[in-house]
Amino acid sequence: MISHRQLFFQHIGQTSQAPIALEIVKAEGIYMFDEKGKKYIDLVSGVSVNNVGHRHPKVVKAVKDQLDKYMHLMVYGEYIQSPQVKYAELLTKQLPDKLNSVYFVNSGSEAIEGAMKLAKRYTGRPEIIAFKNAYHGSTHGALSLMNDENLTQAFRPLVPGISFLDFNAVSQLNRITEHTAAVIIEAVQAEGGILPAEDDFMKKLRKRCNETGTLLIIDEIQTGFGRTGKLFAFEHYNIVPDIICLAKGMGGGMPIGAFVSDKKIMNSLTYNPMLGHITTFGGHPVSAAGALASLEVIIENNLSKEANRKGKIYINALKNHPKVKSIRGKGLFLAFELEGEGSVEKVINKGIELGFISDAFLFDNTRFRIAPPLTITNNEIFESVELIKKALDKL
Ligand SMILES: Cc1ncc(COP(=O)(O)O)c(C=O)c1O
Structure with a gap:
């Protein structure tokens, strides 16, 4: 039988020659699950969309x-x-x-x-x-x-x-x-x-x-x-x-x-x-x-204020990582500057392998973004920080 992946490349109008092409079958809160049951933490909220998480009840x-x-x-x-x-x-x-x-x-x-x-x-x-x-x-x-x-x-x-x-x-x-x-x-x-x-x-x-x-x-x-x-x-x-x-x-x-x-x-x-x-x-x-x-x-739920508090947790946890040159942004809208050509792409790809989604910017190739659901819990933040660190360690 022809797979969804084949149908995607044959019949879906494409926006680039290298789409992420994950096949997500279910999403809940900060998590998305692919057809093999692998879990991904969505740290971009579908690009600033899922501020209250996926499928908020x-x-x-x-x-x-x-x-x-x-x-x-x-x-x-x-x-x-x-x-x-x-x-x-x-x-x-x-x-x-x-x-x-x-x-x-x-x-x-x-x-x-x-x-x-x-x-x-x-x-x-x-x-x-x-x-x-x-x-x-x-x-x-x-x-x-x-x-x-x-x-x-x-x-x-x-x-x-x-x-x-x-x-x-x-x-x-x-x-x-x-x-x-x-x-x-x-x-x-x-x-x-x-x-x-x-x-x-x-x-x-x-x-x-x-x-x-x-x-x-x-x-x-x-x-x-x-x-x-x-x-x-x-x-x-x-x-x-x-x-x-x-x-x-x-x-x-x-x-x-x-x-x-x-x-x-x-x-x-x-x-x-x-x-x-x-x-x-x-x-x-x-x-x-x-x-x-x-x-x-x-x-x-005061999520705007929470975004500030939660953003600071990310900044404090990652600012001293040797691969992070700088962090800028506000609330849960953060850009991490990295040293070296291709580093951003490497972190993003490593993230997919490890189980988190981050993203690049249209007009700045020295930084990667995280913009998680504002509903993310402290434990989920720490879980995602560990994964980000692992991806950075691999640079
Ligand atoms: C700042 C900003 N303005 C406008 C748009 C366009 O929104 P849409 O994709 O819903 O047309 C985007 C989409 O990424 C955006 O980031």
Whole structure:
């Protein structure tokens, strides 16, 4: 009989010539199990998705309960759907007053597309500024926010009017002008190797946006939902963005995204033209029910604060390892810098052999990442630290 592995390579559209190609048959908490029964600790949470772990019982229950009520009813925005409205109420309660209106979508890329369109529509301006070494998604608009020639040149022409600044470069903020509709930034650059924005830079960026009437969009797609030790990474900086983009960790394992803004701004998508952004499955009720349960779990269990405490355990346990040059990040969002070409790949591959999943970065090949479920217990942290040490020892 033809194996799943053969079918995968024959019939599944591939993203690279070297996919990890593990066949996982079950996942629970921080663990995934392959078809041979081998156990892996998921230290990347499916790339910042499983913040409450795999198949959190409350998320599973909420999803099952919603399945018994209704699935898709109508395109987004027409009907009143209880999982969406309850979610929006709970989410906006956690946010500053001016982030009070939630537009539900399907993914991170779509949240970015929506935010870019909203900023252009609201300000009537043509230009957007993004930062070098950022990844905001793979659709045409989101891809246009990436300044890596290798990854973008085959898809040109991209969306015009986008320019790039160096991250944390205060001296370049004067390139934000009255023509700039929006600046889009991650408070902690994820694919740049978990590089936090500097406090002074973020404050000056907010100030410059205020001076020029430019909307500040913060991409919280990887950093959101407790990952960095606050519910959202912008909270580290004592500033309030005009729009935030959410996805990944939002759904507790279900696909969903959103962009959130002030109703006054958001309403501009309803006229001139009406239907400024539309989406069939945005905020799918089953995903929204999962998202609501997941957010409740994060809040009730104080998982943002826990991420800080747990992140420190990793740092303390690994900072003196002779192969670790430096560790940076916030909360349970950590990047380990290694000496020597190819070391990152070696640790990641060794991890798979030993039974843990870590990951590389798009724009930094000197570091590997860990971003475990925020629900990870102390014992599980120690179990994973031993495995990481073993992989490092082999370098
Ligand atoms: C910071 C950031 N923004 C946006 C996206 C795009 O999200 P999605 O893959 O859901 O389209 C990603 C995905 O990795 C991301 O890391």
